[in-house]
Amino acid sequence: MYKPAAMTLLCAAISIPLSAEAGLWLSDQPPDKSLMRDMKRSHGGYVLIEDDVYVKQLWLRKGDSLTGSAYAEPAGASFSLLDTRRQLSEPAVGRGNGAATIRFKMPEEGYYNAYYTERAVENGVLNVATAKAEILKHNCRLGHNYDRKLVEPGRWQDAPLEIVRLRLPDEDFHTRIRSGNLLKFSVQHQGQPVRGATVRLETQKGWINTAFSDENGIASFQVIQDTFPVDDDDGARFLSKPQAGEQSEKRGDEEKEGRPGKWAGQKDGLQSEGGKPSKWQAKKDGDEHAEHKGDHGERKEDGGNSRWGGERREDHFLVSAEYLSDEAGAWEGQAYRQIHYSTAMTGSYAPNIQVSQSKSLGLIYASAGMLTLGVGATVYRRRRIKPFKEVGFDER
Amino acid sequence: MSVRKNLNRLIPFMARRAHHERNQQSAVRPELVEGLTLKNYIDRIDLRRFRFWFQLSAFVLLVYGGRLAIDLGNSLPTFACGYNKKATAGVCYLLPLQHQLAQPWSQLFSLAGLTVLGGFAVFLLWFLVLNKAWCGFICPLGTIQDWITGLRKRFGLRYGSYSDEQFGKLTYIKYVLLLVLLFVPLLIGGRLLSHDWGTPYCQLCPARMIIPLFNGDVSQWLIDFSSTGRMVLTALGMFITGLFLMGSFLKKRFFCFFCPMSAFHYIFSKLSLFKLKKEGSKCTVCGDCYRVCDLQIKPIADDVVKQDILMDDCILCLKCVAACPEQGALRVDVLGKTVFESTKDGFAKRMGLEKPK
Known part of the structure; x- marks a missing residue:
């Protein structure tokens, strides 16, 4: 057990750049994508529903990026689950398709945290890798009168290293992280903040940013805007192409047949000179999104619900933290002189919806409505006014 | 002869x-x-004044009540707009109904679908108490229309009216809107339409734009180009808001004539x-x-x-x-x-x- 002051002092001096060693993280995407046909997309990602209870399944993956990580088998380690009441349990571990998986029920609303910790000594350094997943269980059918404390993040007091995503202002179960939001992560070792840890955030599209935790153990990132409106032929702007769903389905079919998708290889949807995405590049960017979805978050496998688009689309990020501690000891008979702690968790973010909204056009449409009815009613009334016509009677 | x-x-x-x-x-x-019995007193009541104060109280309760932690649930048979976020004291039933109907069919037509009936039962209980007086005395959007009518009176303009023929045709619009709000979510649940067409009626309803204004919220006054569905619905919504503002100025209770909630009420009014x-x-x-x-x-x-x-x-x-x-x-x-x-x-x-x- 470490004292907080000592901990921060220790870590300030020995933080290291991210090592080449692959990290561990937990994914809700199965290695066999056909398994997703039975899943439903919920507020907390893909779930199975058994007897009207959400069941979450997570798979262990090894690697430093969302798109290139392999599914992994555990090396004699254990999973832990922290439920909404902050009770810790150990879910059973399953194996299949070369990957370790855990399944657990989420009967109550709130955040569930799953952890997997692995320890191994290599070259005199004890590597302690902790994979974490934070999963929200919320069902709108159950109403929205929930205790706001349930929105607060859970923490595992014994975690060797844990990243805790601090909540956005006024966050609730419906809040989505969007491009432009300032995300704050607290890095903690056994419940105490860690200063100077290296924190790295990588988005699905490969954008990487690195920060160091401050004296409160907090590292901040502003979520990058990497989705841009796509102009269609009529000049309308969309966050995804109108027929994105169909394209995705087509690509999925091609993949099933073992051929590369039509959009394969279009991965560099970056900004044009001057920062403004060109029409071509923007479209390419949209396609790239579809490409990445195939690896993580593909709508095609969303129980067949492939036509989600617009503001509903979302990308994922992987945030990882690590630090090196000068602690000597022995683990399973192997001596070590240092401990290398690392942890990683995923999250999702949506495009900044404001880039595809127009208030001025809204006002123009409302004005058009007012004008149409105002002019229409005035003309109609005028047409109904009949000129005065004298009627004479012959009284004889 | x-x-x-x-x-x-x-x-x-x-x-x-x-x-x-x-x-x-x-x-x-x-x-x-x-003698002046209670019954006589009620029969002699100045209804205009009573209604004005009752409507104002209901308006304050529904549009600002959320700030006082008042929560009347999400099955209210009136336009207590859910887009009024934290300030609303309850939510119009049409919003959760559209959400619930957009569930995948496998879920909607299973035991899980019973929750739709649960929400409907609460709606019905609320409704049975007051029948369509929810519209005449409580609906915030109706109250706003009455206030706009008051404004017209101050300008000394005469109000508009429909001919019998126009009345006969226009009265069916509310049933068309009711069908839209029931069937579009069902098509979404059946994966025949994108979720971008979700809550179609709310996107068209002027309450979404007008009621949050009373809390200084203009976030709904826009056109959303994020997808075709959103663009069509929000553009129509803004246009209808314009029609609502001008129409209420020209015609008493202009929007109530087209209101799908009114049509929905009528189905169950006999039970009230x-x-x-x-x-x-x-x-x-x-x-x-x-x-x-x-x-x-x-x-x-x-x-x-x-x-x-x-x-x-x-x-x-x-x-x-x-x-x-x-x-x-x-x-x-x-x-x-x-x-x-x-x-x-x-x-x-x-x-x-x-x-x-």
Whole structure:
């Protein structure tokens, strides 16, 4: 057990750049994508529903990026689950398709945290890798009168290293992280903040940013805007192409047949000179999104619900933290002189919806409505006014 | 032939006159002018003033109540707009209903789908208490329309009205909107439409734009280009908001005529404990009730046969009862007991015809 002051002092001096060693993280995407046909997309990602209870399944993956990580088998380690009441349990571990998986029920609303910790000594350094997943269980059918404390993040007091995503202002179960939001992560070792840890955030599209935790153990990132409106032929702007769903389905079919998708290889949807995405590049960017979805978050496998688009689309990020501690000891008979702690968790973010909204056009449409009815009613009334016509009677 | 025609005209006239005379006699019956009982007090109420304060209170409760931690649930049979976020004291039932109907069919038509019935049961319980008086006394959007009408009066402009032919055609629009709000979510649940078409009616409803304005929230005043569905719905929503603002200025309760909630209410109005009744034998077909009706409901004056006179366009504002000069011709029954009825005394008081004491 470490004292907080000592901990921060220790870590300030020995933080290291991210090592080449692959990290561990937990994914809700199965290695066999056909398994997703039975899943439903919920507020907390893909779930199975058994007897009207959400069941979450997570798979262990090894690697430093969302798109290139392999599914992994555990090396004699254990999973832990922290439920909404902050009770810790150990879910059973399953194996299949070369990957370790855990399944657990989420009967109550709130955040569930799953952890997997692995320890191994290599070259005199004890590597302690902790994979974490934070999963929200919320069902709108159950109403929205929930205790706001349930929105607060859970923490595992014994975690060797844990990243805790601090909540956005006024966050609730419906809040989505969007491009432009300032995300704050607290890095903690056994419940105490860690200063100077290296924190790295990588988005699905490969954008990487690195920060160091401050004296409160907090590292901040502003979520990058990497989705841009796509102009269609009529000049309308969309966050995804109108027929994105169909394209995705087509690509999925091609993949099933073992051929590369039509959009394969279009991965560099970056900004044009001057920062403004060109029409071509923007479209390419949209396609790239579809490409990445195939690896993580593909709508095609969303129980067949492939036509989600617009503001509903979302990308994922992987945030990882690590630090090196000068602690000597022995683990399973192997001596070590240092401990290398690392942890990683995923999250999702949506495009900044404001880039595809127009208030001025809204006002123009409302004005058009007012004008149409105002002019229409005035003309109609005028047409109904009949000129005065004298009627004479012959009284004889 | 012409004699028969004249007779046809004469008979209702004679019948009206006979009723009128009978009522004249009953008007002097001592029990009707004796003492000021609670019932007499209610029958003599200044409905316009009562309604103004009741509507204002309901408006404040629903539009700002959330800030005082008031939560009436999400099955309210009135436009307590959920887009008014934290300030709303409850949520209009149409919002959760559209959400629930957009569930995957496998879920909707399973035991899980029973929660839809749960929400509906709560809606029905709320509705049965007040029937369509939710529209006439509580609906914030209706209240805003009444305020705009007040503004028009101040400008001294005359109000618009529909011809019988226009009325006959336009009255079906609310049923079309009701079908849209029920079936589009079902198509989404069946994966025949994108989720971008979700909550279609809310996207069209002017309440989404207008009600949050009272909390300084203009976030709904926009067109969303994030997808085709959103773009179409939000553009239409903004256009309809423009129509709403101008229409309410030109025509009393302009939007209520097209309101799908009104159509939804009407389906269950027969079950309500709160009923508007007409005693045809006491009606002289003077037409006062029709003239004061914001929704131009003609049968309220013409129909002397039907007892249960509540029509689909009715908002149960009770202006017809207050404007009726005939004793007991129109009345409001709650659980079979009359709580408010038209009286000569009340009519005279409201019209300022009472002799000074």
